[in-house]
Amino acid sequence: MSERVKPLMKLELKPVELPEVRKGARFWVRKARVGDVDQIHDLIKYWARESFMLVRSKGQLYENLRDFHVIEDEDGVLLGSVALHILWADLAEIRSLAVHPDRQGEGLGRMLVEAAEAEARLLGVPRVFAFTIQEEFFARLGYRVTEPGAFPRKVWFECRDCPFQDNCPEVPVLKVLEERDA
Numbered sequence: 001m002s003e004r005v006k007p008l009m010k011l012e013l014k015p016v017e018l019p020e021v022r023k024g025a026r027f028w029v030r031k032a033r034v035g036d037v038d039q040i041h042d043l044i045k046y047w048a049r050e051s052f053m054l055v056r057s058k059g060q061l062y063e064n065l066r067d068f069h070v071i072e073d074e075d076g077v078l079l080g081s082v083a084l085h086i087l088w089a090d091l092a093e094i095r096s097l098a099v100h101p102d103r104q105g106e107g108l109g110r111m112l113v114e115a116a117e118a119e120a121r122l123l124g125v126p127r128v129f130a131f132t133i134q135e136e137f138f139a140r141l142g143y144r145v146t147e148p149g150a151f152p153r154k155v156w157f158e159c160r161d162c163p164f165q166d167n168c169p170e171v172p173v174l175k176v177l178e179e180r181d182a
């Protein structure tokens with residue numbers, strides 16, 4: 001390549017500075033609001049930069065905001081996020097699960113997934129799944145590793161557009177919330 005040609009940009013996420021958290025501050029789970037998007041975006045970007053999850057644009061977050069639960073602490077800091085995205089009558093995906101790095105291991109991840117599962121039950125969706133590198137975490141919550149072929153619609157809708165399609169480290173994990181006859 002000519003030395004006069006400069007690349008347009010380096011494809012790497014900028015470091016994210018998350019707000020400081022007060023250890024021990026009380027917190028609660030609630031549905032997300034538009035005012036949460038900047039903090040959700042930062043949290044996901046923080047973990048995407050560490051290669052734990054896929055980055056989401058603010059546009060994607062606004063468009064899918066009704067999928068989201070968040071955990072907020074009493075100081076107004078967002079400590080975690082999760083989305084439940086319905087794919088079909090019998091299947092929903094857990095996405096964008098992230099907990100603030102300074103509040104890990106306190107049960108927040110479990111609370112978020114349980115909130116998403118409760119919503120799935122409320123909506124009558126019997127099976128939830130995730131694509132993840134956090135197999136052990138999901139195993140603790142009753143998820144089992146399954147075959148990617150179990151999710152043809154998911155593969156069609158999202159993986160087809162993913163640049164890491166041929167080099168994906170994530171495994172599919174599934175939890176049946178309600179047994180139904182096929």
Ligand SMILES: CC(C)(COP(=O)(O)OP(=O)(O)OC[C@H]1O[C@@H](n2cnc3c(N)ncnc32)[C@H](O)[C@@H]1OP(=O)(O)O)[C@@H](O)C(=O)NCCC(=O)NCCS
Pocket residue numbers: 047052053096097098099100103104105106107108109110111130131132133134136137140
């Ligand atoms: C994965 C993640 C959401 C877990 O959240 P957390 O609040 O730290 O997890 P919890 O404290 O709720 O843990 C619940 C259980 O899972 C276990 N666990 C948590 N993370 C684990 C891990 N990485 N490996 C094995 N077990 C884990 C805990 O020990 C706990 O077990 P117990 O209930 O039997 O005591 C969090 O580590 C995170 O944000 N990671 C970075 C982003 C990411 O990987 N997101 C997932 C994308 S699919």
